[in-house]
Amino acid sequence: MDENASQYGKHRFWEMIPGILIWTTFALAIGASFFAPAIAVVFIIIFDLYWTMRVLYFLIFVLFAHKTYRKAMLVDWYAKTQEIEDWDRLYHVVFLPTYKESYEILRDALQSIKDCTYRNDRFIVVLGGEEGDQENFQKYAEKLKVEFDGVFSKFVTTVHPRGMKGEIPGKGSNMKWMETEIKKYIDEEQIPYEDIMATAFDVDTIAHSQYYSRLSYLFLTVENPTRASYQPVVLYSNNVWKVQAPIRVSVFGTTFWLLSELARSDRMWTFSSHSMTWQMLVDVGFHEPNLVSEDSRIFLQGLIKYNGDYRVEPMFLPVYMDAVEGVGYWDGMKALYKQQRRWAWGVEHLPYMLEKFKENKMIPWWIKVKYVFNQLEGMYTWATAPMLIFVLGYLPFFVLQDTPTALLANSPFTLKHMMEIATAGVFVSAMLSFWLLPKRPADKSRWWWLVMVLQWALLPITFIVFGAWPAIDAQTRMMTGKYLGFDVTKKQKRK
Secondary structure, three states: OOOOOOOOOOOOHHHHHHHHHHHHHHHEEEEEEHOHHHHHHHHHHHHHHHHHHHHEEEEEEHHHHHHHHHHHHHOOHHHHHHHOHHHHOOOOEEEEEEEEEOOOHHHHHHHHHHHOOOHHHHHHEEEEEEEHHHHHHHHHHHHHHOOOOOOOOOOEEEEEOOOOOOOOOOOHHHHHHHHHHHHHHHHOOOHHHHHHEEEEEOOOEEOOOOOHHHHHHHHHHHHHHHEEEEEEEEEEEOOOOOOHHHHHHHHHHHHHHHHHOOOOHHHHOOOOOEEEEHHHHHOOOOOOOOOOOOOHHOOOHHHHHOOOOEEEEEEEEEEOOOOOOOOHHHHHHHHHHHHHHHHHHHHHHHHHHHHHHOOOOOOOHHHHHHHHHHHHHHHHHHHHHHHHHHHHHHHHHHHOOOOOOOOHHHHHHHHHHHHHEEEEEHHHHHHHHHHHHHHHHHHHOOOOOHHHHHHHHHHHHHHHHHHHHHHHHHHHHHHHHHOOOOOOOOOOOOO
């Protein structure tokens, strides 16, 4: 990675804070276990109580969001949109950045747009390849142009040049190139910016058929629609029946986290595939080309540009994506770890946010505190909670096992009851996952439903190995200045 092009290393003090917090916590937990074990036991009980309350809090929001999601799936959003005067003035620009994906994946992405309920002649579709894969991309692009000729208002393919000044390789730099290129067409056609919605999808994303109708309806009905991004439910279900059990548990965990965030959208950021207004993209100068986590940063750009007057509107309709895959079992585990570490690299937003908040005096102080706290607390508990609950939390009990005390005698029962409550959360998650599963493939026997239940026994392991460890890895890299580059999620060829 080109250090001169990236944003990293410019605010070292802020970069070090998350890593210092987690390693200080681990050092104190280990030290207290040996030198003040009774205090360590009290801390573990308090922390587990806090986490139990968080699990209950989390489940309430997940259940509420899931109920809203099921209701939204039953509505004919295209019919409701047509009831609004001048509804068809809206255009949808859909960005599909790609790098070394197969022709089948590219075609499925375009076909899903064609098959949606919204008018095809109001779509401007941009398929963006990379110079590093130009030969294959151009071959696929020409074939797709023939097949989808005349389907959309405009179908454009772009090739992002390699090694442009001020960029690092990744989705963000490709997005900015695509946005800059399509702006020329939009300006030539004189399409009003306020009449354009922009959608940034990973190329494996298959949107629900009502996605663009629902998006249009929200934009035409919510208050102050240009000051919002629009977030769907992300389901990694395209290949969920064929990936390994730890991957399924991890991706369902991501979906449940996103559902809980949609139910309290006043605190959420955009994640993965989502939509926003073209006006906002122009106002902020498009995606930043020199970072890894562009999907969340674009929301932060809007929040800062509009002095805190920017939000996420939950859509409660799904987009379907591929869960990460590998050639074999261990390759799949390695790919999952890298994907989770890349998501945990969202810690890169903290230094940026603190500096921009310091510069912008127009953002209300309570908004600054809310977003800084949510970011810091989320990253901290992501890295520390699984380790404190399942690993370090048992250490003081081993130290005190030969020292009979009332505290030691009663603590296991207290922790046991709290773990039972947490286990109930696992049970609810398992049941919800059945409702989110696609139809069972013909090559999977009915016994696979049993596998889908038993896989949730792996949650403590995935919580640590594919939760805490990637987060610790990312925050430690940020703390020590060993910055992470963009790692493309592996996709297997579709049949």
